[in-house]
Amino acid sequence: MTSEPDGSHGRPSHDGAKPDSALVVEHLTKRFAERVAYEDVSFDVGYGEVFGFLGPNGAGKTTTVRTLGTLVAPTSGSATIVGIPLSAESGPAIRARISIMPESPGLYLRLTVAENLECFARLYELRDVRGRIDRVLQAVNLTERASDVCGALSKGLRQRVALARALLSDPEVLFLDEPTSGLDPVATRDVHGLLDALRARGVTIVLTTHRLEEAERLCHRVAILNTTLRLVGRPDELRAQLFSRNLEVRTRTQLDEPGRVFDGLAHVEGWEQSPTGSYVLNVTDPDAAAPGIARALVAANADILSVAESHHSLEDVYLEVVDEDVEAKR
Amino acid sequence: MGFSWVRVGAIVRKELRDYRRNRFVVVTMSFLPLVFIVAPVTQLFTIKLSMTSARFDDRIGLALLFMLILPAIIPSVLSAYSVVGEREQGTLEPVLTTPIHPEEFLVGKALAALLPTLAVTYVIFGVFLGAIAAFAHPAVASAIFERNHLLVQLLFTPLVAGWSIWTGIAISTRTSDVRAAQQLTVLASLPPVGAVALMNFDVITPSLGLALGLAGGPLLIDAMAWRVVAALFDRERLVTGARG
Numbered sequence: 001m002t003s004e005p006d007g008s009h010g011r012p013s014h015d016g017a018k019p020d021s022a023l024v025v026e027h028l029t030k031r032f033a034e035r036v037a038y039e040d041v042s043f044d045v046g047y048g049e050v051f052g053f054l055g056p057n058g059a060g061k062t063t064t065v066r067t068l069g070t071l072v073a074p075t076s077g078s079a080t081i082v083g084i085p086l087s088a089e090s091g092p093a094i095r096a097r098i099s100i101m102p103e104s105p106g107l108y109l110r111l112t113v114a115e116n117l118e119c120f121a122r123l124y125e126l127r128d129v130r131g132r133i134d135r136v137l138q139a140v141n142l143t144e145r146a147s148d149v150c151g152a153l154s155k156g157l158r159q160r161v162a163l164a165r166a167l168l169s170d171p172e173v174l175f176l177d178e179p180t181s182g183l184d185p186v187a188t189r190d191v192h193g194l195l196d197a198l199r200a201r202g203v204t205i206v207l208t209t210h211r212l213e214e215a216e217r218l219c220h221r222v223a224i225l226n227t228t229l230r231l232v233g234r235p236d237e238l239r240a241q242l243f244s245r246n247l248e249v250r251t252r253t254q255l256d257e258p259g260r261v262f263d264g265l266a267h268v269e270g271w272e273q274s275p276t277g278s279y280v281l282n283v284t285d286p287d288a289a290a291p292g293i294a295r296a297l298v299a300a301n302a303d304i305l306s307v308a309e310s311h312h313s314l315e316d317v318y319l320e321v322v323d324e325d326v327e328a329k330r
Numbered sequence: 331m332g333f334s335w336v337r338v339g340a341i342v343r344k345e346l347r348d349y350r351r352n353r354f355v356v357v358t359m360s361f362l363p364l365v366f367i368v369a370p371v372t373q374l375f376t377i378k379l380s381m382t383s384a385r386f387d388d389r390i391g392l393a394l395l396f397m398l399i400l401p402a403i404i405p406s407v408l409s410a411y412s413v414v415g416e417r418e419q420g421t422l423e424p425v426l427t428t429p430i431h432p433e434e435f436l437v438g439k440a441l442a443a444l445l446p447t448l449a450v451t452y453v454i455f456g457v458f459l460g461a462i463a464a465f466a467h468p469a470v471a472s473a474i475f476e477r478n479h480l481l482v483q484l485l486f487t488p489l490v491a492g493w494s495i496w497t498g499i500a501i502s503t504r505t506s507d508v509r510a511a512q513q514l515t516v517l518a519s520l521p522p523v524g525a526v527a528l529m530n531f532d533v534i535t536p537s538l539g540l541a542l543g544l545a546g547g548p549l550l551i552d553a554m555a556w557r558v559v560a561a562l563f564d565r566e567r568l569v570t571g572a573r574g
Contacts, residue, residue, distance in 0.1 A: 032572040063570070069427055071569045096429040104420040108344065110351040115344070122340030123428040149351075165424065 021080075022047045022173045022204040023068065028077035030063055037063040040077070041229045045173075045206060045221075050199050052219030053208040054314075056322055059226045061208040062103070065175045068206070069100045082172045096124065099171035103178040105162035109151035113142060113161050116150055117168060124169040136164040140194055156187025163194060173204045180211060192218065216314040230321045238317045244269070247286050248310040249279040249293065252303035261300045265292050280310065337430050341438025342445070349408070349446065358407055359446060363400055363454045370396040371461050374470050390473045397458060397483055401451045401491035402519040405443040409498025410515035412439040413568070415508050423569050432563040436503075437556055440495050447491045455483060489548040494519040496555035503562050506571070 023045040030037040038060030045051040053061045066072040068081055070091035079086040082097045107116050114133055121129040137143045140160040145153070150161060159179065166174055179195070180188040188211075195218050198205060209215050215222050216235050223232040231238055255261055258279060262271045267289035269282040283289040286309045297304050349355040370393035377389050416422040425435065462474050473479075498515035505511045566572075 032570070035572075066569060071423070071426055072566050092429040092431060095427060100424075100427040102420075102423045102427070104423075106420040106422075106424040108348060108421055109419075110348050111344065115347060119340050119344040120424070120428060122343075123337050123425065123430050125334060125336050125429075162424075169428075 020046055024080040026078050029075050031075045039228050043223055043232050047204050048202040050205045050219045052215035052222035054222055055225040061225055062177055065177055070094050098173045099166040100175040101162050101166040103181055105158040107150040112147050112149055114146040120165050121168050136167045140164045156183050175206045177208050212315040212318055224321050226325050235314045239312045243312045244282045245286055246310045247281045247283050249307050250305040261296050337434045338438040342442045345442030363450055366396050366400050367454055367458055374466050377470055397455050401447055401487045402494045405447040405491055405495045406498050406515040406519050408443040409495045410502050410511040412499050413502040414505050414511050426565055432560045436559050443495045451487050492552035493548050500559045
């Protein structure tokens with residue numbers, strides 16, 4: 001490994017791959033006999049990007065990561081990882097430049113934290129093993145626990161050791177498979193803090209997660225995978241793609257004739273009353289629609305409590321897509 | 331990226347550290363050999379010189395056979411655990427995500443089982459010889475210290491261990507249960523012991539030529555085994571439990 005642990009890497013270019021893409025995946029498919037793990041998956045991830053992989057259990061997220069990590073051979077399709085085409089022969093070269101943190105930390109529980117890291121530093125044939133270990137332990141705030149046997153660590157600390165191990169080789173792409181799975185809120189917050197730091201350093205990260213708020217907070221773009229790739233984009237793009245924009249109007253008392261107030265207003269395409277009593281208006285442009293709505297409410301002598309844009313979360317997007325798939329299967 | 335002894339060394343070092351802190355391994359390595367030394371030494375100390383020559387030879391052969399069961403038995407547990415055990419513990423996948431080649435991983439595992447096996451077996455054999463030299467009847471000592479017997483023991487110890495280790499690793503690579511792997515490995519370790527038994531019981535008269543000839547087979551198998559086992563090593567099946 002020639003790159004330094006400050007996260008600075010060259011940007012390799014390769015024939016057929018976008019020069020600024022750390023990952024280019026084209027029509028990748030994996031089948032285990034008759035079972036389809038994932039099918040016709042295409043996406044690319046830029047250097048320095050944090051890319052989220054979302055999907056229900058069995059959607060093919062982990063298998064996709066294992067394929068890109070050269071642990072599993074694709075049935076068809078192609079991929080280029082850090083400029084190297086994915087093939088059986090290129091496995092060791094690709095694995096030398098990426099790192100995968102599996103869902104289970106997989107530490108040697110009778111060995112100390114430092115011994116675990118030392119083993120992996122030598123598997124990557126790193127120079128200055130001691131220095132590397134010190135730096136990654138510092139990065140995950142575990143310097144004080146270097147001599148602790150891993151079997152004695154809490155689940156959260158083991159996850160941190162696994163993250164330190166993944167950082168040892170200063171990877172150009174870091175695959176994190178459910179890094180906060182099973183962690184309590186404090187340990188989750190710690191891991192999020194570490195991922196924030198990596199993101200700030202410009203490390204390319206592919207993150208698979210069930211935690212939608214985690215993806216929304218950490219990822220530049222997300223993909224929703226449910227055997228096939230259903231959506232790829234920035235969370236706000238996906239929201240706009242799936243949901244119309246809404247303004248929520250709250251008044252002290254219910255309007256006598258809300259239709260007369262809202263029907264025909266500029267930029268308002270429709271409205272409905274929510275179960276909580278507020279009015280949800282579909283609008284083409286919230287900023288343009290809001291003043292007219294406020295004037296109409298004042299004209300109707302309504303006591304306005306608030307007029308605010310209602311936001312759909314990434315969870316709404318996710319559930320919309322997954323529910324569509326469930327409906328389609330019925 | 332060629333074969334790297336640094337990566338092999340990383341696996342060996344990790345394994346030896348792990349053995350040292352595993353009570354089960356320490357017990358297997360230290361107490362089992364003691365059992366194997368008590369039985370033959372007791373047999374040889376109680377030999378009656380009035381017995382027939384054939385029975386005398388049988389007792390000597392049986393005692394020496396115990397010494398050659400050790401290199402077959404000691405590494406079988408370690409090698410049977412080597413791949414499937416790591417898989418069960420969830421430690422295999424992180425290792426396979428590194429640039430390590432299957433051959434490096436397997437040679438590391440084999441060396442880590444071979445080194446303590448040789449050390450323990452030769453030490454036990456040394457203790458056995460010392461006890462015989464010091465306390466056994468001179469006729470018994472003279473039979474034990476016969477050149478052919480020593481040659482068989484010294485030559486076949488690493489070969490029997492190598493057979494046992496590679497068989498164990500091959501089984502460990504292809505099974506999905508540690509217990510099944512250990513049972514199969516113990517069974518598979520016995521054939522070379524049988525061949526050696528024939529020599530120790532003087533069914534086959536051991537000679538330098540015969541010993542070298544018989545050693546050639548296991549030596550060739552041991553030398554080729556790492557490539558064969560590497561071919562059996564299916565990264566995808568080991569990680570996913572399924573074949574694509």
